Amino acid sequence: MAFIGIARISFVLLLCIALVGCEANDKVSVVKDPFNAADALAKARGIARGKVDSNVKVFNVLDYGAKADGKTNAAMNFIRTFKAACNFHGNAMMVIPQGNFLIGPVIFQGPCFNPSPLIIQVVGIVKGHPDISEYTGGADASDWITIQSVDGLIITGSGTFDGQGPQVWKYNDCDKNDDCIRMPATLKFNKVSNAVIRGIRSIDAKGFHMFISNSQNFRIFNVHIIAPADSPNTDGIHMSKSSGVKISRSTIATGDDCVSMIQGSKDISIKKVRCGPGHGFSIGSLGHYEDELDVSGIVVKNSTMSDTDNGVRIKTYKASTPSKASGMIFQDIIMYGVRNPIIINQEYGSQSKKEPSKVAISDVHFINIRGTTTSKVAVNLLCSESTPCKGVHLRNINLEYTGEPNSDVAYGSNCTNVDVDYFGIQNPPPCK
Missing domain, CATH: 2.160.20.10 (Single-stranded right-handed beta-helix, Pectin lyase-like)
Known part of the structure; x- marks a missing residue:
C-alpha cells in the first residue's frame, strides 16, 4: 500500500x-x-x-x-x-x-x-x-x-x-x-x-x-x-x-461488491436486497489461496440491481489449487442499466499466468432475470479449459440492450468450456 x-x-x-x-x-x-x-x-x-x-x-x-x-x-x-x-x-x-x-x-x-x-x-x-x-x-x-x-x-x-x-x-x-x-x-x-x-x-x-x-x-x-x-x-x-x-x-x-462470498461460504441466503452502485453480487474471487474450502448452497433471490458494473458473478483465479463451487441459484432478479449482467469468469487476476483454474463450478441456475443492460455481451460464461463448468442452467432471461448503438457487434452471449441448458425466454440469444 x-x-x-x-x-x-x-x-x-x-x-x-x-x-x-x-x-x-x-x-x-x-x-x-x-x-x-x-x-x-x-x-x-x-x-x-x-x-x-x-x-x-x-x-x-x-x-x-x-x-x-x-x-x-x-x-x-x-x-x-x-x-x-x-x-x-x-x-x-x-x-x-x-x-x-x-x-x-x-x-x-x-x-x-x-x-x-x-x-x-x-x-x-x-x-x-x-x-x-x-x-x-x-x-x-x-x-x-x-x-x-x-x-x-x-x-x-x-x-x-x-x-x-x-x-x-x-x-x-x-x-x-x-x-x-x-x-x-x-x-x-x-x-x-x-x-x-x-x-x-x-x-x-x-x-x-x-x-x-x-x-x-x-x-x-x-x-x-x-x-x-x-x-x-x-x-x-x-x-x-x-x-x-x-x-x-x-x-x-x-x-x-454489494455482497462477496469467498472460500468456505455455505448455505447463504440473500433476498430482497437493493444493490447499486457497486460491482454486484459476487461469488469469489475463488482460488486465491492454497487449499481453499469449497463453496456451496448460495441463493440470491428477489433482489434489484441498479447501475452496477456487474450483475451476478462467479469469479476464480487462474493457476488455483483444486476446490469446488456448487449449488448456486440466482433467481427473480431485476436489473437496471447493469453493465455485465450474468458472468462466470475463470480467468480472473493476473493475465501473465497461463495455467487454467482448477476450481470446479457446477449446478448453477440463473432463473427469471430481467431488465436492461449496457453490455453487448449480456451473458458471458468463461470457464476453465482444464475444469469446464457443468450443469449451468439459464431459464427465462430477458435483458434489453440500452447501451450505445453499435451495428458492428451483435447483442448476444459468450460461452467457453461450459455445459449450458436453456429453458424459456432467452434474450440475449443463447450461445450457438
Missing part, C-alpha cells in the same frame, strides 16, 4: 491487557438459552423502538467515560463498557446513545456470560479514527471494530458507523497490486454465532463495511450500507468460512 505503517504495539491489545486480558474468559463454560432467530429479531425490533425488557441491565458508554464530542478517542471507554456487559451474569445491553463518538480500532472479545444474546443498541454516530497508522497492530488490530468469540449477539438501532473512508482511500492501490494490504473493515465478526444485525447504517468504510469470518447462523436485516461508487474495495458484506448467513430487506450502495 502507498503508506508505510509505523511499527507499534497495538493500542487495542494494550487496552485488552489493561482490562485483565482479552483471553481471560476463554476457559469459562457459559450456559446459554437456546437461540431462536425469530425471537431475536423481534427483540431487535422492539429495542429499536425503545422497548427493553425490565430484566435487561443497561451499560451506557457515557457511564464509562465516553465523550460524545466527536473529538475525544473513546476506544477505551467502549471496550470497558463491552467488557462490563459481556461479563455480567444476566441479560445485558451495551448502549451507544445520541451523540458523536470517535474511536480508534477496538476488539470486543468474548466469550460472554450472558444467558441470552448480548445486545448492542446503536443510536448515535460512531466515527472511525481517520489516522491510518492507528490500524497497524497486526491481524487482530487491522480492522476498526472487531467482535470475536461471541455466541449470541444482537446489534440494533438507527445509529450510524462512519468509517471516514475518504481520509484514507488514496492509500489503496489494489487496482494495481494483487498483493495489496486490505484496508480496515468497519465491522468484523470473527467466530461469532447466533447473531442478528438490524437497522444500523454503515457509511464510507475504509475497506469492507461488514466482514464475517469463521461464523455461523447470522441474520442481517434492514441495514443500509453506503459509500461512493468510486470508493475502492468497499464491499458491503464480505464473508468467508461461514455458514447460515441470511441477508434480507437491505440497501447496499458501494464502490465494490
Whole structure:
C-alpha cells in the first residue's frame, strides 16, 4: 500500500491487557438459552423502538467515560463498557446513545456470560479514527471494530458507523497490486454465532463495511450500507468460512461488491436486497489461496440491481489449487442499466499466468432475470479449459440492450468450456 505503517504495539491489545486480558474468559463454560432467530429479531425490533425488557441491565458508554464530542478517542471507554456487559451474569445491553463518538480500532472479545444474546443498541454516530497508522497492530488490530468469540449477539438501532473512508482511500492501490494490504473493515465478526444485525447504517468504510469470518447462523436485516461508487474495495458484506448467513430487506450502495462470498461460504441466503452502485453480487474471487474450502448452497433471490458494473458473478483465479463451487441459484432478479449482467469468469487476476483454474463450478441456475443492460455481451460464461463448468442452467432471461448503438457487434452471449441448458425466454440469444 502507498503508506508505510509505523511499527507499534497495538493500542487495542494494550487496552485488552489493561482490562485483565482479552483471553481471560476463554476457559469459562457459559450456559446459554437456546437461540431462536425469530425471537431475536423481534427483540431487535422492539429495542429499536425503545422497548427493553425490565430484566435487561443497561451499560451506557457515557457511564464509562465516553465523550460524545466527536473529538475525544473513546476506544477505551467502549471496550470497558463491552467488557462490563459481556461479563455480567444476566441479560445485558451495551448502549451507544445520541451523540458523536470517535474511536480508534477496538476488539470486543468474548466469550460472554450472558444467558441470552448480548445486545448492542446503536443510536448515535460512531466515527472511525481517520489516522491510518492507528490500524497497524497486526491481524487482530487491522480492522476498526472487531467482535470475536461471541455466541449470541444482537446489534440494533438507527445509529450510524462512519468509517471516514475518504481520509484514507488514496492509500489503496489494489487496482494495481494483487498483493495489496486490505484496508480496515468497519465491522468484523470473527467466530461469532447466533447473531442478528438490524437497522444500523454503515457509511464510507475504509475497506469492507461488514466482514464475517469463521461464523455461523447470522441474520442481517434492514441495514443500509453506503459509500461512493468510486470508493475502492468497499464491499458491503464480505464473508468467508461461514455458514447460515441470511441477508434480507437491505440497501447496499458501494464502490465494490454489494455482497462477496469467498472460500468456505455455505448455505447463504440473500433476498430482497437493493444493490447499486457497486460491482454486484459476487461469488469469489475463488482460488486465491492454497487449499481453499469449497463453496456451496448460495441463493440470491428477489433482489434489484441498479447501475452496477456487474450483475451476478462467479469469479476464480487462474493457476488455483483444486476446490469446488456448487449449488448456486440466482433467481427473480431485476436489473437496471447493469453493465455485465450474468458472468462466470475463470480467468480472473493476473493475465501473465497461463495455467487454467482448477476450481470446479457446477449446478448453477440463473432463473427469471430481467431488465436492461449496457453490455453487448449480456451473458458471458468463461470457464476453465482444464475444469469446464457443468450443469449451468439459464431459464427465462430477458435483458434489453440500452447501451450505445453499435451495428458492428451483435447483442448476444459468450460461452467457453461450459455445459449450458436453456429453458424459456432467452434474450440475449443463447450461445450457438
